[in-house]
Amino acid sequence: MLSYFADRLASGVPEVKAHAVGHISRVVGLSLEAVGLNLAMGSRCQVVASDSLSFEVEVVGFNHSITYLMPLVPIRELKPGALVKPIIASVAVPAGDSLLGRIVDGVGSPIDGKGSLGSVENISFHPQPINPLDREPINQVLDVGVRSINASLSIGCGQRVGLFAGSGVGKSVLLGMMSRFTEADVVIVALVGERGKEVREFVESNLSGSNLAKAVIVAAPADETPVMRLRSGMYATRLAEYFRDQGKRTLLLFDSLTRYAQAQREIALATGEPPATKGYPPSVFSRLPQLVERAGNGSGNGGSVTAIYTVLVEGDDLSDPIADSARAILDGHIVLSREIAEQAIYPAVDIQASVSRSMAAVVDQSHLRSALKVKQLYARYQQSRDLINVGAYVIGADKITDLAVSCQPAIEAFLTQSHYESVSFDESVSALAAILADTSDDYVDEGEEGGASFVSESPSSPLDPVVANNV
Numbered sequence: 001m002l003s004y005f006a007d008r009l010a011s012g013v014p015e016v017k018a019h020a021v022g023h024i025s026r027v028v029g030l031s032l033e034a035v036g037l038n039l040a041m042g043s044r045c046q047v048v049a050s051d052s053l054s055f056e057v058e059v060v061g062f063n064h065s066i067t068y069l070m071p072l073v074p075i076r077e078l079k080p081g082a083l084v085k086p087i088i089a090s091v092a093v094p095a096g097d098s099l100l101g102r103i104v105d106g107v108g109s110p111i112d113g114k115g116s117l118g119s120v121e122n123i124s125f126h127p128q129p130i131n132p133l134d135r136e137p138i139n140q141v142l143d144v145g146v147r148s149i150n151a152s153l154s155i156g157c158g159q160r161v162g163l164f165a166g167s168g169v170g171k172s173v174l175l176g177m178m179s180r181f182t183e184a185d186v187v188i189v190a191l192v193g194e195r196g197k198e199v200r201e202f203v204e205s206n207l208s209g210s211n212l213a214k215a216v217i218v219a220a221p222a223d224e225t226p227v228m229r230l231r232s233g234m235y236a237t238r239l240a241e242y243f244r245d246q247g248k249r250t251l252l253l254f255d256s257l258t259r260y261a262q263a264q265r266e267i268a269l270a271t272g273e274p275p276a277t278k279g280y281p282p283s284v285f286s287r288l289p290q291l292v293e294r295a296g297n298g299s300g301n302g303g304s305v306t307a308i309y310t311v312l313v314e315g316d317d318l319s320d321p322i323a324d325s326a327r328a329i330l331d332g333h334i335v336l337s338r339e340i341a342e343q344a345i346y347p348a349v350d351i352q353a354s355v356s357r358s359m360a361a362v363v364d365q366s367h368l369r370s371a372l373k374v375k376q377l378y379a380r381y382q383q384s385r386d387l388i389n390v391g392a393y394v395i396g397a398d399k400i401t402d403l404a405v406s407c408q409p410a411i412e413a414f415l416t417q418s419h420y421e422s423v424s425f426d427e428s429v430s431a432l433a434a435i436l437a438d439t440s441d442d443y444v445d446e447g448e449e450g451g452a453s454f455v456s457e458s459p460s461s462p463l464d465p466v467v468a469n470n471v
Contacts, residue, residue: 022067022084030226031270032057032069034084039067042091042126048083049075057084058227061271068271070227072107093235094120095242100186103203103217106232111219123242125234129294136297138331141362142249142306143425145181146174148349148415150428152371153334156362157249157304158297162257162326164311164318165336171310172198173419174336174347175253176206178308179215181422184251186243187215190236193229193259196221222259226270229263237294237305244303251306252295258312261288261322277321288322289329332356345416352379370432378411380404410435
């Protein structure tokens, strides 16, 4: 801990005031109360716990003459009346190509044991937001290397997507696949509030060699303070913005948005904000769009931030307050199903419950029609699965259901992908089309002269009226 602050002081970033000090008057839970300070929200201070120990805190609120502080690191040896010294420094964080291949914490200090970051550029932690009217539209697809997502839920450069999953369904594995296989120029990985061992596992399992060389990992495990977890998410987003401004296609993998919201909840409750929906105070639901809206396309330089935010759904309940709020502010959602995972289909993407709101803008009409048809066949099979399994469904009773039953093995093979296998966007689209092509000769629309196939581009297909409306 001492070495951490020694490095911070040696870097020349913080400069401690020699006057206008305050002192600690009260400690309640995670919150520290100080008197004698007149600082703005977000200001940093140094608390002198003893002659040999000090730590940084951040101003998170105030009440008349009382200033509420939250530590960036776990506190110890704190006594009543401890001095609080304001830090004179612009709120700046390190950025630059020297961070590529490194693992840092929420303030930009390296934690990978590889020494200092070298030459960095100090940038503002709170940049000016981009006017929404100045952003480039989403019109280019981003290849993430995952067949089911590339073909059925195509993601555009600058899109914000939620990855909704319960615990143990495979969201971390899917994030690892995207971090390795994506064609993005830079990958920013934010590990906020997750288990400490997952940081090392993620790096060793997913990022090595050239993959790590184009990635930056910002980590704040669950044992970090709420302020550090909150700053880690914001810092990762700021790095993504920086590389976007350099004209690079940036992929931000944020794990997880739920832990980020929980960190803000801890801070808000500690400073006296009343709880609202399921214990979440109102500030949580204002913080989420402030974070998410920073991703997206730039203003004309070709750079973009495509963001994938994982959202934990406790008990697989998609009506969780954070999940419900996230769906409203994101450009699509990918749902991982526990039921599909139990069938040994990985990644367990539920294409029936998932949607990409930007897909129609980045793919051609033929691709979109094929994706909708496959999705409808998958949905029809799921609706009739119980009847099929018990032998109550009679082949020939419904032509679309017959087609869905015939296509189901091909659809399951399409959805299944080894986490070591990379599938390009073009290969994904070809595999999607093959599902329909393989069955086109077996199912014929008898009402059409010449025997037009159900899955052809003919308007006589039973699927075509519904697909046409969706397109």
